[in-house]
Amino acid sequence: MRLVIANCQVDYAGRLTAHLPMATRLILVKNDGSVLIHSDGGSYKPLNWMSPPCRVVEGTNDDGVVEWTVTGKDDDTLRILLEVVHHDTVHDLGVDPGLQKDGVEKHLQELLAEHPATLAEGLTLVRREYPTAIGPVDLMCRDARGASVAVEIKRRGEIDGVEQLTRYLELLNRDPKLRPVRGIFAAQEIKPQARVLATDRGITCAVVDYDALRGMDDPSARLF
Known part of the structure; x- marks a missing residue:
């Protein structure tokens, strides 16, 4: 799993459009191919996400700002601009045994x-x-x-x-x-x-x- 904390702007385009203005957020890139964007609030739900399988292409835009383009199976896209990256690490979590149900x-x-x-x-x-x-x-x-x-x-x-x-x-x-x-x-x-x-x-x-x-x-x- 990759954990990125950054000042970022997120724009989603697909069956609808959604915009997250520039703010500090946590971006999770999971090994199953999903991408999730979280704020420091709002319980467990991400502000926006892309379900697997999806493809992440990293680059820079014309202004020199780091830009991720995340494309889903239905050609939905998340465009993530990372103005300042505060933290970027990758962790191997191994095989999860699954939820132990009550x-x-x-x-x-x-x-x-x-x-x-x-x-x-x-x-x-x-x-x-x-x-x-x-x-x-x-x-x-x-x-x-x-x-x-x-x-x-x-x-x-x-x-x-x-x-x-x-x-x-x-x-x-x-x-x-x-x-x-x-x-x-x-x-x-x-x-x-x-x-x-x-x-x-x-x-x-x-x-x-x-x-x-x-x-x-x-x-x-x-x-x-």
């Missing part, structure tokens, strides 16, 4: 792995924690037609979860043995904004009744 979310994944048809009729499990280069997909399944379905499971479904599943789908659909891969975003509660974003991206939303699933997992019916 008990409810982990149990929810186990229950849905046992009963995938509660998400969609005819859905069958291929594998839990299906590995990808950017982390494991909660459930990899097949639908009644044999097509691949990636399932992301959250206790509370928010926009970040949809973005996470979107990244998985972009990567999985590059594999000719899997594609086309569609997505199901499953949660006990899904925020309206997350539902709108998921629908816009062709992702199916599924609200899960945790207590009903627990009722299907009756320990008294087990031999062991």
Whole structure:
């Protein structure tokens, strides 16, 4: 990961346009190919970003100011002018083991792995924690037609979860043995904004009744 703290101006051009005037910010260039611009506030969300895969070209403009041009897969661009660079380092973070989920979310994944048809009729499990280069997909399944379905499971479904599943789908659909891969975003509660974003991206939303699933997992019916 590359960390750059600089006085910078950022202009985005794509489906819309956005402008960040000159100010001191943190720029993250991650090994997965994403570029994120943060301020010292606003919680965890970047002010602007480019999702992977993207290409970064560094140069200088006619005024001698360092300029980055970040191009995304849809030819969206981030133009970053770095007036003063205060810090520029590269760090190897190694392989991340992934998020260790809380008990409810982990149990929810186990229950849905046992009963995938509660998400969609005819859905069958291929594998839990299906590995990808950017982390494991909660459930990899097949639908009644044999097509691949990636399932992301959250206790509370928010926009970040949809973005996470979107990244998985972009990567999985590059594999000719899997594609086309569609997505199901499953949660006990899904925020309206997350539902709108998921629908816009062709992702199916599924609200899960945790207590009903627990009722299907009756320990008294087990031999062991």
